[in-house]
Amino acid sequence: MANCGCKDHINNNTEKENEASDSLTRYPDGSVKLRNPHIQLMDQDILYHIALGSESHDLIEMFGDVKFVCMGGTPKRMETFAHYIMEEIGYKLPTGTTLMDISQYSYRYSMYKVGPVISVSHGMGVASIGILLHEMIKLMYHAKAKEPIFIRIGTCGGLDLEPGTVVISDSVVDGLGNSFYSMPILGKIVKRPAILDKKLARELKALASVDDPYDTTVGTTMCAEDFYEGQGRIDGAFCDFTETDKMQYLEDLVKKGVKNIEMESLPFSALTHLAGIRAAIVCVTFLNRLKGDQVAAPKEVMNEYQERPQKLVARYIKKYLQSKGRLSSFDGHGSIAVKSPRRFKLVQQESQTFE
Numbered sequence: 001m002a003n004c005g006c007k008d009h010i011n012n013n014t015e016k017e018n019e020a021s022d023s024l025t026r027y028p029d030g031s032v033k034l035r036n037p038h039i040q041l042m043d044q045d046i047l048y049h050i051a052l053g054s055e056s057h058d059l060i061e062m063f064g065d066v067k068f069v070c071m072g073g074t075p076k077r078m079e080t081f082a083h084y085i086m087e088e089i090g091y092k093l094p095t096g097t098t099l100m101d102i103s104q105y106s107y108r109y110s111m112y113k114v115g116p117v118i119s120v121s122h123g124m125g126v127a128s129i130g131i132l133l134h135e136m137i138k139l140m141y142h143a144k145a146k147e148p149i150f151i152r153i154g155t156c157g158g159l160d161l162e163p164g165t166v167v168i169s170d171s172v173v174d175g176l177g178n179s180f181y182s183m184p185i186l187g188k189i190v191k192r193p194a195i196l197d198k199k200l201a202r203e204l205k206a207l208a209s210v211d212d213p214y215d216t217t218v219g220t221t222m223c224a225e226d227f228y229e230g231q232g233r234i235d236g237a238f239c240d241f242t243e244t245d246k247m248q249y250l251e252d253l254v255k256k257g258v259k260n261i262e263m264e265s266l267p268f269s270a271l272t273h274l275a276g277i278r279a280a281i282v283c284v285t286f287l288n289r290l291k292g293d294q295v296a297a298p299k300e301v302m303n304e305y306q307e308r309p310q311k312l313v314a315r316y317i318k319k320y321l322q323s324k325g326r327l328s329s330f331d332g333h334g335s336i337a338v339k340s341p342r343r344f345k346l347v348q349q350e351s352q353t354f355e
């Protein structure tokens with residue numbers, strides 16, 4: 001039975017329904033099946049916002065080995081993560097080369113590939129991550145990547161949590177408490193259940209160490225449409241509610257088990273679920289929203305906070321690769337690098353078919 005998105009169906013999927021949905025979203029070898037009959041009929045599929053295409057690039061050769069697609073808001077964070085994961089999985093680039101921003105000439109997102117890991121920026125908010133998700137899911141399909149796992153490495157506002165706490169989402173709600181992602185399509189609201197992989201969330205939580213000098217917790221994440229009024233802030237350019245109204249709303253969220261507020265979790269959980277892709281969200285809190293609205297921590301503190309979700313995700317990736325005996329098997333294959341910044345620019349421009 002099709003999942004209509006109401007709470008009963010979201011929470012009560014039977015094994016049979018799950019199996020049926022697996023066969024809709026995956027080929028027997030684990031590669032991603034698209035729920036869109038039109039794509040197969042197209043001569044080529046241009047992944048416009050990531051500057052790749054099914055005819056202009058050998059996507060199987062470039063991305064067929066991808067196992068993890070990690071995404072986060074800023075190009076800088078995702079470049080940092082690419083270098084960090086390279087170090088952690090013991091990957092060495094050939095001398096004189098550097099990681100290449102594969103999507104540089106889209107001028108939209110930045111993407112890096114280190115062995116089986118993609119690190120890509122998604123920008124801010126539902127629309128921006130939604131577009132990237134369409135193209136990353138199609139990229140996985142064209143590349144015939146097997147059972148890829150998507151992880152969002154983000155930042156957020158915490159609710160009743162010390163700043164710097166790591167929150168692993170196990171469910172997602174919108175500002176009205178609904179756990180589906182709704183958007184108008186052809187003049188009608190389409191609701192898609194926002195579901196994350198609870199097992200993956202537990203596996204990530206198990207990798208938090210008692211020696212970490214911060215807490216790691218699991219809970220519900222609220223996805224807002226906006227940073228200011230949509231997150232109950234009184235410090236935007238507009239505000240028609242009082243501090244008391246705001247505190248009532250935030251305290252009510254706490255009572256309902258909401259641990260953090262960010263801006264991408266709804267499309268991220270809904271579209272990965274619809275594609276049959278296991279997915280998790282790991283965010284660090286920049287502030288405790290019960291104590292204020294302004295993000296005022298010094299830059300160095302925020303930079304260190306942002307490393308925390310990256311550390312947890314790196315532990316997971318390392319453990320996974322270790323379990324497959326693949327941790328120290330990287331010898332220069334599987335990453336996308338360029339010889340020197342100057343040569344890289346020339347090569348990219350020569351091979352660019354669209355901008």
Ligand SMILES: O=P(O)(O)O[C@@H]1C[C@H](O)[C@@H](CO)O1
Pocket residue numbers: 072073074123124125153154155156227262263264
């Ligand atoms: O992954 P990021 O840090 O972008 O996540 C949150 C949600 C918004 O995109 C942004 C707002 O500051 O941060």
Ligand SMILES: O=c1cc[nH]c(=O)[nH]1
Pocket residue numbers: 155156157158227231261262263286287295
């Ligand atoms: O409060 C915050 C902090 C970071 N990102 C958000 O969306 N909200």
